[in-house]
Amino acid sequence: MTEPERPAVTTPDQLFVQLQGETVKMLSLDMNLLSIGRTPDNGLSLPHPSIAIRHAEVRRQEEGFVITDLGNAETYLAGRKLAPHQPQVLAEGALVQVGPYVLAYLAGGQAPAPPDKVDALPVLADFRPVRLPPARPRLPAPRAEGHASAYLDFLPNLYTESEFLGRYLMIFQSIWEPLQHRQDHLPMYFAPATAPQALLGYMAAWLGLELDPHWPEARQRLWLREAMHLLRWRGTRYGLMRAIELGCGVSAQVIEDPKLPFSVTVIMPDPGEGEDGSGDVTRQSAEQLIARHLPAHVQYQLRFV
Incomplete structure (x- = not known):
């Protein structure tokens, strides 16, 4: 007697996350909505300064999975920039670029053997500088002109x-x-992008996030714009990394050793060797920034490279 045929085992659609040509994470798209962004509360967290808090989302629809840029205009599908809030269907083998990461979409039943799964994406070790937005043009109040009022x-x-x-x-x-x-x-x-520079310090003091007077104006506005976001993640590893990115202008590494509880090691570039040469960040100001954004019971060791 012949054995009855077993039903074919189908695998769900999969999303492979690649960084510098290597697959660092694999996700099974067995959910209806996957959020992509920089913070850890996203379904797919991509820790890089160029990625927004809520950068894009992948949603299941009748025609398949679609990807939508959430207003950042920095999401690329097959080398083409996606228009904000315009869903695009993911075809088999589609490649989506978000910052330095490449997301490869493979339909169910056709995916290769998954790579070794990692718990979290690696922290970039290249210490890239965080580029500041251009200076805001001055818009003074118009004055009365003419010979008659x-x-x-x-x-x-x-x-x-x-x-x-x-x-x-x-x-x-x-x-x-x-x-x-x-x-x-x-x-x-009262908006961080358009407020007079003299009001930036007062607005930051209202929230308990004092500004360094030596920071350039663009960095002060960027810090104030993400003030509520910093308060939300204050006391966490991500919150400390983001505070260093905004306050010191460089990406840093925060290492937690399970053998040494309540202790972290922060590795960041020496401010004296910064690429921008602005000189607005010193070792003392970096230490003060880290001390303000760490819990009171946590010790830290700061190493400059």
């Missing part, structure tokens, strides 16, 4: 015949117009 348009025509009155009202217009302009754009004074 625009306030004459709100008076009866009788008063427009007086040249002296037009020049006299120009004095009040030059004082009140900047104030009116500020009131009309008041939310911009």
Whole structure:
């Protein structure tokens, strides 16, 4: 008698994560939604400064899995930049580039033997500098111009015949117009990207994240923009790494030894040998930054390379 045929074993769709040509992680797409981003709370965490907190997502739909860029415009599918919030179907063998990582999609039943699975993606050891955004252009309040005040348009025509009155009202217009302009754009004074530089320190102090006065303006704005994100992850390994990236401008390594509880080792480039040569970060300021973002019961050892 012939044995009954056994049902074929099908494997779910798989996503291989490659870094510098080597597969460092394999995920089985047995979920309906996979979030991709820099923080550890994503389904696929990719620890790199160029990757956003919520960078992209892979969602299961009737036609298959689709990938969507979440407004970063730095996700590439087959070498083509994806438009934000525009889902794209993942074809068999599709390659998605997110920062330095390449995600290879393979449909179920056709995937090769999975590589050795690792618990977490490796921390990059190249100590890349974090590029600062360009300086914000200055946008001062417009001043009153002309030989006659625009306030004459709100008076009866009788008063427009007086040249002296037009020049006299120009004095009040030059004082009140900047104030009116500020009131009309008041939310911009409390946004990290558009607030006056003099207000950045006050806004950071409100949140308990003081700014270093020696930082360039672009770094202060970047620090303030991610203030709530830093507070959310404060006291964690990722929170310390992100604080060093923002405050010192370089990626660092944070090593935890299970044999030495409540102790970490931080490895970062020597500030005196930075590529930008800005000189706004010193060894003392780096130590102060690390001490502020570590739990009080945790000791640390700082090593410069």
